[in-house]
Each structure stands twice: as C-alpha cells, then as structure tokens.
Amino acid sequence: MLRAVTGDAWIQAVLADFDNFLLDHAAAERKAAAMATSFVVQYPDKFALHIPMVRLAREELLHYQQVLALIHKRKLIWERDEKDPYIAGLLPHLSTDKRLRLLDRLLLGSVVEARGVERFGLVAENVADEKLQRFYDRLSKSEATHTELFAKLARKYFDETEIEQRLDHWLDLEAAAIQAVPVRAALH
Ligand SMILES: [Fe+2]
Numbered sequence: 001m002l003r004a005v006t007g008d009a010w011i012q013a014v015l016a017d018f019d020n021f022l023l024d025h026a027a028a029e030r031k032a033a034a035m036a037t038s039f040v041v042q043y044p045d046k047f048a049l050h051i052p053m054v055r056l057a058r059e060e061l062l063h064y065q066q067v068l069a070l071i072h073k074r075k076l077i078w079e080r081d082e083k084d085p086y087i088a089g090l091l092p093h094l095s096t097d098k099r100l101r102l103l104d105r106l107l108l109g110s111v112v113e114a115r116g117v118e119r120f121g122l123v124a125e126n127v128a129d130e131k132l133q134r135f136y137d138r139l140s141k142s143e144a145t146h147t148e149l150f151a152k153l154a155r156k157y158f159d160e161t162e163i164e165q166r167l168d169h170w171l172d173l174e175a176a177a178i179q180a181v182p183v184r185a186a187l188h
C-alpha cells in the first residue's frame, strides 16, 4: 500500500553500519510500545482499543528486548536518544479535531507499521547472517499484523468511506516524509 519504495541506497547504508542500525531499531521498538500504551491513556472511553493496544505494546517491548540482546552481544553503547525525523515530519499532520485525531493516529500507526514491514523485509533479504535473516523476517511478519490491527481498530470507530479518504491522505504524507529523510543506517 506504500507509495514510495525504499531504494537500494538505504539497505546499503544499513549493511555498511549495522551497529548503528541496531541502536536506532531498538529505540524505534521502544517508542512503538510507548505509542501503543498512549492510546489507552488518551482514550479512556474507547474500550475496544485498550486490550489490543496493551497486547501490541507487549509485542513491541518483546521486539525491544530482542534487539537489546543483539546490542549487548555486540557491546554497543547508545548515545542520547534522538527524535525520529520521519515520525517528527508526520506528527504535525495529525488533525486537531478530537474525533478525527483518533482516526489519524490509527492510520498513522498503520502506515508506519507498513514501512516497518517493507524495511525489515529488506534487511531479512539482504543481511548475510542467517540468524539475522530469520529474525528480521519474523519482525517483518509481526509488523504486518500490526498494520492490520490499526486498520481493524479504525473500522471499530469510523466508517469505510471516511477511512479510505483519510488513508489516501496519509499514504501521500508518508511517502513524502520517508523521502524527506536522508539515507542513513537507521530504520527511517
Ligand atoms: Fe516492532
């Protein structure tokens, strides 16, 4: 569903500096877990979101734990946490209307997960180490279930036409945001 295909330069940058990629990847998983729990805190009356979002947070934290294990094996030390420029480019586009903001947040979640599917898939296909191939293949498949989860949750609160229209908008924004980020050894 994505409208900008990740080019070869990105995977080459990742393979050339896999240590930095891992450090960034770990941060992305931790932020994904925090984002999932924030839905629970910010939408106390949207019961249908709560348990799926907590489950999602647990899965993202498990990914975080798994990437941390790889970081420890390589004895990598992270520096101060930095904002993800891709996410920072997307967040200002969330609607300020309370009702639409929920739809936007769910669709943003869905498209960001879809980018994870694509990029983890590229790592799985291109990394030399077979264990890492299997790990990133599993992650890619897991993020695909998250893409679908966000879409499913959107359908609980919004009708199909509104979702389609807004998703179309987010797919354009996402393509622009990913292309605006310089190529580097990072998830985005
Ligand atoms: Fe994840």
Ligand SMILES: [Fe+2]
Residues within 6 Å of the ligand: 032, 060, 113, 116, 142, 143, 146
């Ligand atoms: Fe995810």
